[in-house]
Each structure stands twice: as C-alpha cells, then as structure tokens.
Amino acid sequence: MATEGAAYPVTFDVDYPEQQSRWLTLFRLILAIPLYIPASIINGALGSIGQFAFVTILFRKKYPRWAFDFLAVGYRYYYGALAYLLLLRDEYGPFDDIDTVRVDFEYPEKLNRWLPLVKWLLAIPHYIVLLVLWIVYSIVLFIAWLAILITGKHPRPLFDFGVAVNRWGLRVTAYSTALTTDRYPPFSFR
Numbered sequence: 731m732a733t734e735g736a737a738y739p740v741t742f743d744v745d746y747p748e749q750q751s752r753w754l755t756l757f758r759l760i761l762a763i764p765l766y767i768p769a770s771i772i773n774g775a776l777g778s779i780g781q782f783a784f785v786t787i788l789f790r791k792k793y794p795r796w797a798f799d800f801l802a803v804g805y806r807y808y809y810g811a812l813a814y815l816l817l818l819r820d821e822y823g824p825f826d827d828i829d830t831v832r833v834d835f836e837y838p839e840k841l842n843r844w845l846p847l848v849k850w851l852l853a854i855p856h857y858i859v860l861l862v863l864w865i866v867y868s869i870v871l872f873i874a875w876l877a878i879l880i881t882g883k884h885p886r887p888l889f890d891f892g893v894a895v896n897r898w899g900l901r902v903t904a905y906s907t908a909l910t911t912d913r914y915p916p917f918s919f920r
Contacts, residue, residue, distance in 0.1 A: 738916060739838070739904075739910070740836070740904040740910065741832065741833070741897075742832070742833050742893070742896055742897040742900045743832045743897070744813050744819060744830060744832070744889075745819075745829075747818075747820060747884060749883060750878050750884055752879050755817060758814075758815065759815075762811070762814060765811045765814060765815070766811055769812070772804045772807055773804075773808050775804060776908065779800060779801050779804070780801075780909055782794075782797060783798075784846050787841045787843065787909060788843055791840055791842070791843045792839075792841065793910065798837055798838075801835070802833075802834075802835045805833050805900070805908075806831075809831060809833045809896065810831045812896065813896075816871060816896070817874055817878060817884060818831070818884075818889065818893065819831060833900065835910050836911070838911055838912070841909070841912055842912050849906045850907070852906070853902055853905060853906035853915075856898075856906075856915060859898075860895075860899055860902060863895045864895065867892060867895045870892065874888040874889070894920075895919075897919070898915070901915040901916075
C-alpha cells in the first residue's frame with residue numbers, strides 16, 4: 731500500500747524543522763490570523779472551482795487547465811498557511827516560493843464523466859477515518875505545542891503524524907470535492 735500512496739497524483743510534504751521558535755509558537759494563534767483570513771477566502775474560492783470543474787467534467791470529460799492551475803496554486807497557499815498554523819513550520823506564510831512545504835497536483839488528461847456524481851459518496855469512509863484522526867491530531871497538536879515551548883523542537887513522531895493527517899485530507903479533498911483525480915485515495919499515511 732505504501733507504493734500506491736507514493737504514486738498518488740496529489741502530494742503533500744513538509745520538511746522537518748530542526749529547531750522552532752518558542753516565542754512564535756507561544757503566540758502562533760494570534761500571529762496566524764492575518765495569514766489564515768485570506769487562506770479561508772481562498773479555500774472558499776477553491777470550492778467554487780470544484781463546482782465549475784464538476785460541470786465541465788460532466789460535459790467534456792476534462793478539467794479546464796486554467797481552473798486546475800488556479801486550484802493548484804490556491805491549495806499551495808492554503809496548505810502553506812495551514813503548515814504555519816499547525817506548528818509544522820515557523821516561516822510566516824506561503825507568500826514566497828517556500829520549498830519547505832510542497833503541495834503538488836498531477837494534471838488529469840482525461841476524467842470519468844460520471845464519477846463526480848458519486849465521489850462524495852465513495853469518500854464517506856475516508857471522512858469517518860479523517861474525523862477520528864483530526865480529533866486525535868488536536869490532542870497531538872497540543873502536546874507538540876507544549877514540547878516546542880519547553881524544548882524548542884517539534885517531536886519527530888508528532889510532526890510526521892501531523893503531515894500524514896494533512897496529506898490524507900488533501901488527497902480526499904482532491905478526489906471528492908476538487909475532482910482533480912479519479913484515483914481513489916489510499917487508506918495510508920504515506
């Protein structure tokens with residue numbers, strides 16, 4: 731299953747930071763507000779692009795290239811902001827081309843015309859698993875926050891868990907709502 735996940739057409743990865751700022755971590759929620767407001771607006775626009783893509787896939791079996799490019803850039807910004815908010819990186823936002831947070835989408839040349847009608851239904855098992863994982867991740871995130879405040883380091887297993895949960899969520903989103911792939915997301919952290 732690991733090779734299946736590695737070859738998935740949507741990838742998300744974050745470089746592990748050796749040290750993190752205790753002060754930035756302490757005030758992260760406050761500092762993230764100016765970054766997360768535009769990220770939330772962009773996330774709403776991405777939903778509209780997914781709805782537009784639904785119609786074009788239904789009639790043309792193809793994702794419009796300009797919409798796909800907008801979607802890919804939007805998700806790069808959104809997940810860059812999320813990486814900051816979720817203590818994965820200390821760099822303030824995805825305003826520049828930061829190589830430490832990578833979100834990549836493979837452009838689909840041809841998509842199944844009818845699959846977008848049921849993708850949301852097929853993704854329900856993933857949503858259930860992700861709900862449980864996000865509940866666990868909220869506890870893990872609090873423990874990581876304390877660890878960074880005390881040691882200045884994000885514990886590697888907690889960091890890897892956070893990246894894996896976000897990767898899984900992005901893949902399910904790409905499949906079920908962004909509609910960028912017809913390949914069912916793997917039940918895998920890789």
